[in-house]
Amino acid sequence: MTIWYALCEALPIEMLQWDFMKNALLALLLMAPLFGILSTMIVTGHMSFFSDALGHSAFTGIAIGSLFGIAAPTWAAVLFSVVFALLFSYIRRGSNHASDTLIGVFSSAAVALGILVATMGGGSFTKYNKYLIGDVLSITPSEIGLLALTLAAVLVFWCLYANRLTLTAVHPQLASSRGIPVNLSQTLFTVAIAVVVTLSISSMGLLILNSLLVLPGAASRNLARNQKQYHLFSVLFALVSGILGLAVSYCFGCSAGAAISLILTALFALTYFFRGRSA
Amino acid sequence: MNELHYGGSCGHACCLRVENLSVKIGTSHILKDMNLHVHCGEMVALIGPNGAGKSTFLKAILGQREYSGVIAFTEPGQRSHKPRIGYVPQSPSFDPGEPVSVADLFACCMSKRPAFLGVSKAMRQTILECLDRVHGQDLIDKRVGTLSGGELQRVLLALALEPIPNILILDEPLSGVDVEGMTTLMDMLDEIRKTYDLSILMTTHDFSMLPRYADQAVLIDGTIRAKGTPEEVLSSQAFRDIFHMKGGAL
Numbered sequence: 317m318t319i320w321y322a323l324c325e326a327l328p329i330e331m332l333q334w335d336f337m338k339n340a341l342l343a344l345l346l347m348a349p350l351f352g353i354l355s356t357m358i359v360t361g362h363m364s365f366f367s368d369a370l371g372h373s374a375f376t377g378i379a380i381g382s383l384f385g386i387a388a389p390t391w392a393a394v395l396f397s398v399v400f401a402l403l404f405s406y407i408r409r410g411s412n413h414a415s416d417t418l419i420g421v422f423s424s425a426a427v428a429l430g431i432l433v434a435t436m437g438g439g440s441f442t443k444y445n446k447y448l449i450g451d452v453l454s455i456t457p458s459e460i461g462l463l464a465l466t467l468a469a470v471l472v473f474w475c476l477y478a479n480r481l482t483l484t485a486v487h488p489q490l491a492s493s494r495g496i497p498v499n500l501s502q503t504l505f506t507v508a509i510a511v512v513v514t515l516s517i518s519s520m521g522l523l524i525l526n527s528l529l530v531l532p533g534a535a536s537r538n539l540a541r542n543q544k545q546y547h548l549f550s551v552l553f554a555l556v557s558g559i560l561g562l563a564v565s566y567c568f569g570c571s572a573g574a575a576i577s578l579i580l581t582a583l584f585a586l587t588y589f590f591r592g593r594s595a
Numbered sequence: 596m597n598e599l600h601y602g603g604s605c606g607h608a609c610c611l612r613v614e615n616l617s618v619k620i621g622t623s624h625i626l627k628d629m630n631l632h633v634h635c636g637e638m639v640a641l642i643g644p645n646g647a648g649k650s651t652f653l654k655a656i657l658g659q660r661e662y663s664g665v666i667a668f669t670e671p672g673q674r675s676h677k678p679r680i681g682y683v684p685q686s687p688s689f690d691p692g693e694p695v696s697v698a699d700l701f702a703c704c705m706s707k708r709p710a711f712l713g714v715s716k717a718m719r720q721t722i723l724e725c726l727d728r729v730h731g732q733d734l735i736d737k738r739v740g741t742l743s744g745g746e747l748q749r750v751l752l753a754l755a756l757e758p759i760p761n762i763l764i765l766d767e768p769l770s771g772v773d774v775e776g777m778t779t780l781m782d783m784l785d786e787i788r789k790t791y792d793l794s795i796l797m798t799t800h801d802f803s804m805l806p807r808y809a810d811q812a813v814l815i816d817g818t819i820r821a822k823g824t825p826e827e828v829l830s831s832q833a834f835r836d837i838f839h840m841k842g843g844a845l
Contacts, residue, residue, distance in 0.1 A: 356711075360693065478711055479703040486695055486739070490751070493657055493682035494704050540694035541738060547711040591692075 317457050331566040336453050340572065343455045343519060344558035346463040347528075350512050352551030353474055355533030357505060361485040365416055366404070367509050368526040369423035373400035374514040375447055375522050376430030382443075383433050390514065397510035400426065405503045450521025450573045453565070459519075466515055470508055481505055482543065520573040528554070528573075531580035538587035553583050609635040609670040611656075611678060611762055611794060616664035618651050625651050627818045629664070633762070633811075636788055638795040640805050640825065643815035644837055649798040650685065652815060653764055656796070657682060668761055678762050681755030683748065685766035685798075691740035697750055698722055698735050704754055721757075729753045729783060745776030749783070756787065763787070765797040769804065777801065781808045802829060 320342055324332040331337045358367050374393045377400075381392025404422050408415060434444050480501045483491040492498050509529070516525060536549035561576030568575075616629040626648045633639050641649045654660035657680060668678035689695070695703075701722040702710040708718070719735070726732045729749040734742065742750060748768055755763060765784075769777050781804050788795050799805070805812055805825035812828040814821040820833040828834055 474711075475709050478709040479706070482695065482699070482710060483703045486689055486693060486700075487684065489659075489684045490682070492659055493680070493684070537692060537694055541736075542694055542696040543699045543710040544713040546694040 317460075331563065337562070337566065339455050339457065339460060340452045340562055341559070343452055343460050343463060344562055344572075344576075345555070346460065346467050347516060347519070348554035348558040349551050350463070350467050350470055350516075351528045352532045352554035353470060353547065354509055354512060355529050355531070355554070356536065356546050356550050357478075357481050357485060357533075358509065358529055359533035359537055360482065361502075361505075362415075363506075363509075364526065364530040365419050365423075366506070367513060367529045369404075369419050369426065370397055370401060370506075370510050370513045371517060371522045371525050372423050372430065373397045373426040373510075374517045375444070376426045376433065377514065378447055378517070379430045379433040379444065383436065390518070393517070394511055394514045397514045398507055401506040401510040402503065405499075405506055409499060446521075447517055448522050449571055450517065450519050450523075450525070452519040452562070452572045455519050459515075462515060466512060470512065473504065473508055477501055477504060478543075520576075521571070524573045524577045527577040527580065531577070531584055532557075535580065535584040535587045538584070538591040553580060557583065609668070609761070609794075611796075612665065612667045612669065612675075613656070614665040614667075616652075616655060616662055616666065618648070618655055618660055618662045624817065626655070626662075626815075629815075629819055631813060631819065631822070633794045633796060635761075635794055636792045637810045638784065638788055638797070638808055639811045639813060640809040641796065641798045641813050641815055642800070642802065642805075642828070643820075647816045649815050650766055653766055653796070653798065656680070656762075656764065670761075679758065679760045681760035681763045681793075683751045683755050683763075683765040683768055685770070689740040689742075689747075691738075693738065693740045695739050696735070697726070697737055697739060697742075700739055700750070701725065701754060701757075705757060725753045725757045726750070728756055728787070743776075744771035745773065745780065748772060748776075748780055752780075752783070752787075756791075759791050760793060762794045762796060765795070767798050767800070769799050769801045777804060784808070805829065 321335070321338055324338040324341070332341065358364055374397045377393030377396025378389045380396060381389030386392045400422065404418065408418055411418060434441055480491065480496045483494065483496060484498050484501050488498050513525060520528060532550040532554040535553050536546050540546035540549055557576045557579040560579050562572050564570065564575040565572035611633040613629055613631040616626060617624060618626040629652065641652065643649050651660060655662040656666055667675040669675050698714045698719060699710045702708070702714045702718055705721070706718050708715060714722070722735060723732050726735060729752050731746065731749045731753060734746055734750055739747065739750070768780060772780060784795055785808055787793070809825050811822060812825040813819055814828050814831070814833055814837065816837050820837065821828045821831040
């Protein structure tokens with residue numbers, strides 16, 4: 317962190333003279349590739365509603381963690397989200413219901429359980445507001461360290477599994493015929509989303525987190541012609557919106573997550589109008 | 596069962612043996628007591644009405660469906676083993692906007708290097724060689740979702756031929772392909788089986804191509820109702836019963 321702080325101070329940028337802004341920028345530089353990479357497969361695999369449901373389950377995990385007095389409710393949330401993701405994958409494989417119906421069932425159950433636990437015994441919901449809106453400016457160096465570890469783990473997973481995930485998402489039967497363990501690949505991917513969503517919820521907020529997991533990939537898809545471009549544009553859009561969103565947040569005193577989300581939406585709109593030229 | 600031409604003895608030729616194959620869902624049989632031998636270099640067409648179990652039969656051979664009975668592959672001088680299978684799925688449809696190029700699709704199947712890092716020069720050369728087998732080198736940079744039905748079948752055929760399989764399985768390869776595309780595809784399959792001496796097993800609803808290209812036709816409707824040369828099967832009583840054709844299909 318010392319080197320990062322020195323680097324920021326060497327830059328002639330006013331907002332980077334504050335420690336909380338230095339932390340926030342570093343966190344966003346780590347989160348952007350995470351969101352950008354996962355977003356490509358969430359969009360390809362039609363899982364945007366599922367990642368939204370995972371955000372809700374993470375909130376429930378935090379509420380349960382708080383109820384039992386766990387010192388760091390984030391770990392309870394990670395555990396709950398992973399169990400939620402595994403249970404959903406298991407039920408989806410054995411069920412004849414459409415995925416969106418099952419996601420609706422799981423999502424509403426998670427939200428209801430979260431609110432029930434959070435307000436049990438007449439407790440106030442106010443202390444959970446930070447998980448709804450999120451605040452990247454209050455991120456701590458230890459949380460940034462955790463994000464760096466998560467990014468490293470996701471990069472390793474992606475190098476090993478991206479080809480299998482792509483083939484599974486575009487044609488599961490073809491993937492299966494090539495000896496790809498389709499269920500294992502999908503399950504590992506859902507666990508990866510569960511962990512990333514849960515670790516990002518306090519910084520980005522439950523209400524807008526999902527837009528960050530969907531928009532980079534969706535905007536990139538408007539332009540990309542192959543997997544290399546798809547990943548490149550997605551990570552680039554996430555990085556640009558992260559840095560610009562932080563600057564907007566500093567200048568106007570608004571939520572960084574909301575600013576990032578809106579910039580990504582603008583990028584999606586812009587690329588949407590150019591999509592025909594790259595078809 | 597109307598057994599017209601049963602290849603019971605394989606001699607020294609390599610052979611896919613299917614013996615007493617049954618597939619059940621719960622207590623009801625989807626397929627029952629199927630017996631079939633497919634020799635190398637043979638093109639076998641599986642025909643039957645919708646819901647007859649043709650795709651289920653292929654899935655059992657692919658190992659994607661639980662079954663009872665025997666599916667084995669024998670080669671001269673070797674013990675029975677699991678055959679190397681190339682598979683072209685039924686009506687493959689890809690999202691037109693999906694940023695997956697033909698090169699990406701091959702790289703995802705054949706390379707350990709992640710496709711998102713780009714396709715290496717060596718892999719690109721290998722892909723071009725694969726596509727050359729189906730005269731489709733110009734398709735390498737196209738997105739899979741923008742390919743026509745015929746182009747997509749050729750690309751998936753090229754993919755199924757790497758590595759060269761013992762058995763090539765195609766599920767309804769002629770559906771969604773125009774007449775010219777059908778002839779091109781069938782000529783290509785004919786050339787491939789002769790060049791590589793591999794067996795081809797395909798399901799189809801298009802009977803007009805069978806006499807010209809297939810060595811054996813197998814009529815399935817829950818079990819094998821008839822098998823033999825295409826002419827024999829298409830003029831059989833079982834075929835007339837199933838398809839309600841008074842004069843047969845020929």
